[in-house]
Amino acid sequence: MKIVDVRVRFFRYRPPNPLVSSIGRRRFRLLCLVELTAASGQVGVGESWVNFPSWVAAERHATITEGIAPLLVGRDAADVIGTQQRLWADLAPIGRQGGIAGAVSQALSGVDLALWDLLGKDRGLPVYRMLGGGRQRVPVYASGLGPQLDENRVHTLMARGIGAFKIKVGFGHAEDYTQVARLRQLVGDGGRIMVDANQGWQTPNEALLAIRKLAPLGLEWVEEPLPADDWEGMAYVTSRSPVPISAGENLYGRAAFARWAHRRAFNIAQPDLTKVGGFTEAWAIAQMMPAYGLAWAPHFLGGAVGLAATCHLFALVPGGIAVELDSNPNALRDGIAALPFPAAVEDGHIVLPDTPGWGLTLREDLLTVHEVPWQEAWREADPPADSPSQK
Ligand SMILES: [Mg+2]
Structure with missing residues (x-):
């Protein structure tokens, strides 16, 4: 069950009211899905946190496509724990070096969830x-x-x-x-x-x-x-x-x-x-x-x-x-x-x-309604944008 493709997608939803916490407010919700395709055509789906702040969407796209995908394509999707440990060992030092240790962990989370989903689907069992x-x-x-x-x-x-x-x-x-x-x-x-x-x-x-x-x-x-x-x-x-x-x-x-x-x-x-x-x-x-x-x-x-x-x-x-x-x-x-x-x-x-x-x-017709290109995932059509200063 070789991995042949890694895809990262972003989705956006604007709730009726902004969400407020002591660190700021968010005007819309984001979702980042990681899709891993096996040679069989089976697709596993994982989620990586991009809830707040919204500009992490730009980093997440880069980390997954540039940092993780080249290490993942060609690996055996059934070797979930081995793959997770390998990616963690290879990328955690890079994350620290780049000042994005947490972001790398969040990106790896999406990949790990997609691997388990893929294995469960391959075996025909809930994880x-x-x-x-x-x-x-x-x-x-x-x-x-x-x-x-x-x-x-x-x-x-x-x-x-x-x-x-x-x-x-x-x-x-x-x-x-x-x-x-x-x-x-x-x-x-x-x-x-x-x-x-x-x-x-x-x-x-x-x-x-x-x-x-x-x-x-x-x-x-x-x-x-x-x-x-x-x-x-x-x-x-x-x-x-x-x-x-x-x-x-x-x-x-x-x-x-x-x-x-x-x-x-x-x-x-x-x-x-x-x-x-x-x-x-x-x-x-x-x-x-x-x-x-x-x-x-x-x-x-x-x-x-x-x-x-x-x-x-x-x-x-x-x-x-x-x-x-x-x-x-x-x-x-x-x-x-x-x-x-x-x-x-x-x-x-x-x-x-x-x-x-x-x-x-997951229904593609429902997902498509909310999908945005990564370059636009974090941009706010009408200010104020997500910002720690917007208390
Ligand atoms: Mg909390």
Whole structure:
């Protein structure tokens, strides 16, 4: 099963309202798909994170077509783990040298997901079943709420059986408290609430002050209270916080998670399959965290392919908390596949289909509506463009 072609494609969707977090706002959603074609004609599809900032689309196109494709064409697609390790060994040093270590990891993630999809399709099995997983139903929690709480959206999510909700914070103590308190009122004492600061506090003391003000509202975790590379600060906050600390969406590779786990820089690890190095890396991390006495919950905020792959990992490895399901409208997640999977939720769970690979039947007619050339993927037709300064 030789790989004969590598293709990278970009898709764009403009939601009704911009998405806002403590690091900025985004006016549209992007999706980057990596398609690997085998000599048999079978195509495997993976997703690479390009959610924010949108200009990473230009880098991603270059990294995959110039950096990865020449190493991939001609390799045996069935040698998934060997290929992932080879690419990681060859490209991680180049990524560090070029100051794009994380970007290379995100690009490799798309390739890794496409390799697993291809193998599953070749074997005629869903990936999680091919690897020995048994669970078909995976629990989800709703994310992407706030900073201004949309009460109708919370009611809609609760009607779908979802009982856990994550809201953005990092907009000032008073505003954060007001919004989280409204959410507590809506979901009642039994509802589970997480908050995401998106690296919004700069020092451990600032973070601890903010966390202690919110803690009485009953939080399951506080996500990324500090800059994502400040492991010392995170270890300090984790050791003193009254609420469990989570992080990991901006860590790359299993070695980084091992270092953070060893230093107790979080309580809950959050690998993102489209960033961390793919299914292969996230699988290793999910298996490794319990050995440190730590929990894991996969991070995800992208399109249909990455969400499906995340569900497969959760179905394969017991012990995760829940899969993250972005509650914002996104046609690149909900409107490009023939089946409602993966975004359909029944009684708070996503049910995995028995179809091979990631279980998706992507519809070319729906994809074409959103497809843009890479040169235009990150350009905004009408300002303001995505920008960290657009708070
Ligand atoms: Mg987050």
